Amino acid sequence: MPQFVASDGHSLAYRDEGAGRPLLFLHGLTASSALFAPQAAAFATSHRVIRLDLRGHGASGADPDADIARVTDDVRELIEALDLNDIIGVGWSLGAMLLWGLLDSPAAARFAGAVAIDMSPKVGNEPGWSLGLVDMSMREGEPGESWSDRSKRIAGLIVANGMADARTTLIDKMALVMSDSDPATVAALGTSMMEQDFRDVLPRITVPMLVVHGGLSRYYPAATAAWVADRLPHGRQVTFARSGHTPHLEEAEAFNRLLADFAATTPTTNDASRSEPATPHPGR
Known part of the structure; x- marks a missing residue:
C-alpha cells in the first residue's frame, strides 16, 4: 500500500485504484480499509477508489494521542495531496463523523455528494437526546478479554443475526481485520468520538447525502437515521432491512x-479531468 505522510509526520497507508470520479471510503473505529473490499471490487473499473487506513488501523501506524480533529485533518490532507475533486465520500460509523466534519469546512468544495452509514451525530445519550448508541456497554471490554476476543465479540454485535454460515464467515473476516488495530489508538479515538456533537453541523452541509441505516442495527435506532436525514438540506434515508451496522458488507450487492x-x-461540481491518479507532492 502507498504511504502518505501527514503534516505532523505520521505515516498513513491508503489504497488508490482505478480512474474516474473519486469515491473516498472512510472506515469505522477498529476497522480498516479492507472492510470496503466489496466496493473496491465493484467500482475500481469505473471510478477512482481511495481507501485510507486511519491512524492505528490496518497498515497505518499507531497514535495513542489521536483525536477526531487530527484524523479529520489526515483525510483533508490526503485529499489535497492527491488533488481529489468531485468526490463522492462514503463514511461508515466513525467515517461518517469524519465526513460531516469535512463537509462543514473549506474541504466541502471538493465533494459532490456523500453517504453516511449507520452513525449518530452525537454518540452519547443525555437528557433530551436518546438517538445515540443504543447500548453504551458495547464499547466496554470484558474482564480478562484479549484484544482478539474483543474483536470477535464486537464483530458479532455489528453483524445482524441471519443465515448462520454467512454470518459466521463475515464475523470471522471482520474480527481478523479488527484485531490488527492498535488498542491505545482505538481507545483515544473512541474517547474523542464520545465528545463530538455534529447536530448543529448537519443543516450546514449542502451536498446531497444518503443516510444509510441497517434495519437490524444494534448500534443506532432507525429514528437516528431519520433525524439525520431530516436535518440535512439534501438528505435521504435508505434502510437495508436485513443488515446490522454494516449494510455495505451484509447486503453488499444492494448497497453497491x-x-x-x-x-x-x-x-x-468540479473539473472531472482532475480526478485521474496523482502522486502526492514531494515528502508525502
Whole structure:
C-alpha cells in the first residue's frame, strides 16, 4: 500500500485504484480499509477508489494521542495531496463523523455528494437526546478479554443475526481485520468520538447525502437515521432491512447498486479531468 505522510509526520497507508470520479471510503473505529473490499471490487473499473487506513488501523501506524480533529485533518490532507475533486465520500460509523466534519469546512468544495452509514451525530445519550448508541456497554471490554476476543465479540454485535454460515464467515473476516488495530489508538479515538456533537453541523452541509441505516442495527435506532436525514438540506434515508451496522458488507450487492446510482445521478461540481491518479507532492 502507498504511504502518505501527514503534516505532523505520521505515516498513513491508503489504497488508490482505478480512474474516474473519486469515491473516498472512510472506515469505522477498529476497522480498516479492507472492510470496503466489496466496493473496491465493484467500482475500481469505473471510478477512482481511495481507501485510507486511519491512524492505528490496518497498515497505518499507531497514535495513542489521536483525536477526531487530527484524523479529520489526515483525510483533508490526503485529499489535497492527491488533488481529489468531485468526490463522492462514503463514511461508515466513525467515517461518517469524519465526513460531516469535512463537509462543514473549506474541504466541502471538493465533494459532490456523500453517504453516511449507520452513525449518530452525537454518540452519547443525555437528557433530551436518546438517538445515540443504543447500548453504551458495547464499547466496554470484558474482564480478562484479549484484544482478539474483543474483536470477535464486537464483530458479532455489528453483524445482524441471519443465515448462520454467512454470518459466521463475515464475523470471522471482520474480527481478523479488527484485531490488527492498535488498542491505545482505538481507545483515544473512541474517547474523542464520545465528545463530538455534529447536530448543529448537519443543516450546514449542502451536498446531497444518503443516510444509510441497517434495519437490524444494534448500534443506532432507525429514528437516528431519520433525524439525520431530516436535518440535512439534501438528505435521504435508505434502510437495508436485513443488515446490522454494516449494510455495505451484509447486503453488499444492494448497497453497491445504491452507490452506483447515487454516483451516476449526483451532478458533477468540479473539473472531472482532475480526478485521474496523482502522486502526492514531494515528502508525502
